[in-house]
Amino acid sequence: MKKPLEGIRVLDMTKVIAGPLCSMLLSDMGADVIKIEKKDVGEEGRTYGPWKEGVSLFYTVFNRNKRSMGIDFRNDEGLAVFRDLIKVSDVLVENYRPGTLASMGFDADALKKLNPRLIVAHLSGFGQYGPNRDRVAYDAIIQAMCGLEDLTGQVDGMPQMTGSSLLDCITGVYGAYGVMLALFEREKSGLGQEIDVALLDSGFSVLTTNMPDYLANGVIQTRVGNTDRVCAPVNTYMAKDRYIHINGGAQAVFKRLCQCMEREDLMDRFGDPDYRFDHGQEIDEILAEWVADKEAEELERRLTAFDIPASVVRNVGEALDSDHVKARKVVEFVDYPGIGPIPLPGVNVKLSRTPGAIYRRPALAGEHSEEILRDILGKTREEIRQLKASRAV
Template identity: 40%
Template sequence: MTESVAAASGLPLSGIRVADFTRVLTGPFCTMLLGDLGADVIKIEPPGGDDTRAWGPPFQESPEGRESSYFLSVNRNKRSVELDLKTPEGMAAARELIATSDVLVENFRPGTLDRLGLGWDALHAAHPRLVYASISGFGLSGPYRDRAGYDVIAQGMGGMMSYNGDVGGPPLRVGVAVADVFAGSLITQAILAALFQRERSGQGERVDVNLLESVIALGSSQVGRYLATGEIPVPVGNDHRSIVPYGTVACGDGFVNIAVGNDALWRRFCVALELDELGADPRFATNEGRVNNRAELDTLMLAGLARYTRQEIMARLERAGVPCGPVNNMAEVFDDPHVRARGVAVRVEHASLGHTTVTSPPWEIGGQPLPVRRAPPTLGQHTAEILKELKE
């Protein structure tokens, strides 16, 4: 038993092999999650590697190597094999690898793998238990089927940029690639469901997710509001359209997020921060009243909170049981005692960098955190190892 198999043996997807034909973010995020759960994820990279190996700066460097921080962020718990699918040798190795796999994940434009003879129909006929997962910009049918998909395009077309941002401001993209990450999470769920279904039917299924519909789904209450009323959502900054106060409030030395989700919390909020006038004002006694009188409340509340520091507000609200939290920069995030205690940042050995730091898998199973079994691989780091396994 190899070290990687032994390390994965107690994890839910131990014994599952994933042929990972993805690159950039959506697909690699999905396969990273599968690797976190114990799958043997084999990342098939073309000559030159995943596009994100060249995305930078920033890069992490050592005398032995140079790696993109972008690539490092979404490729833990995988092995890398470098194959040129344009050559007979590369295609033969890819086919052998697929034959030993339980799951294939790809995010090429629809039809690309069909032209290579690696499409769903051909592979399902040859390997009926294979779960075949496809990720695209716009889905496997429809007028936009052949368009390339990118996060910023999906955020715009899916409406998200129209309701994100400051009041009266221009359309604004969310600061992380939420379309990519959410679509990657959704396809992971679909793969797990297909593996479960395979246990019943003995047959693999094709599952697919696209960026556009993932953004629409992510809109949740904003989308529901439009479908129910016809009202087009607009940016409201950090506020909530239906709950007040809920969002970011300024204080003497920074910003705090608060979540006053009901009238009882509102009364405790006012007592904790000695906002007696607001607590006694009938305009603000109910959430509906606070929503309808949002502007007046914001003005009065800002004046009342200016005398407190961020830490003072948080201390008072925590004692009162009112949900709150600081607005942290990234240094503050990883210096937070709770984040440190949870071991969110993990230092791992890396083949060319010596060491690197990655985030830990975001679950616990059976009361235990999931391990980072492998650092993000260097390009083709495991090619010889994997090709040898295929011949055994």
């Protein structure tokens, strides 16, 4: 079945999370992604755990459906190979510090001269311009800098990072979104363009009402733990055996919650949403007492039967064991050389006519170098031999 991005070639000069995720999302939809890795070394993500029999599961999570080519950029012949690839590609994705490509001889003008149709996506911590553009940045640093860490955690506790690299992932999604927009625009203009996506911008984009509340009203919102900023009751409660999160804040839901609790009298007392929110601690204590002597799994089933949003707080293993998760193919397994099946995240965007798919396992470093030289650049066997002998590839 044909995929939406078949016929689009992407050069992937990325590492770790944001950049590799960006290009992987494109590859899922059929783009021919060629991951350019340091010859004999591979991408940095290959050095991070967790591991399965010596293979980095960190790397495999973000690099399926790609071909891999090793190039020595200190070698003139290696640089020439990269130039040739630029000429026959549609997209270049990179997430090095701003200026790195230019220092290699591939600034915007040079790239445009090689290929006027080339779309170049830059993913970085602070963007391609601004006073902080040259600062080093990681997901956690940006969480601290943009206010997200200050907003996360218990009311009386210290600021907390999110449980995963949220901003890296969002930046990768924004990067793929930018590439899609540029490809769409190129159909009209015939020209490529540059895309600038910053982790810092991504961080501010997830602050929802926190920015406008400060800028319009001068209000600096603070941590609310597991409660909600606009309605109550919403919280994580300790049941008899484990935690459960319940969201009974919406008016219609609260009415059903009172029925589920067999406490219709609470509607008389807390029926007004504003009053209920202002007295959130009081209604929280009532709900916590009701939950305390009940087993969480049974409580979730009961609440769900009343159409009340609720879930036991599960660990990753329990969450993956869900029949619904399996039906959605949230995880798929592919065979990897020497170790057998490895788990990979499924394809999240599910198109009805032209769906994406996992069709190629994560590549070994430089695994497809000869194939790419032969099939894309038209190199002869002797030319490939010479390039390998000179250690350019």
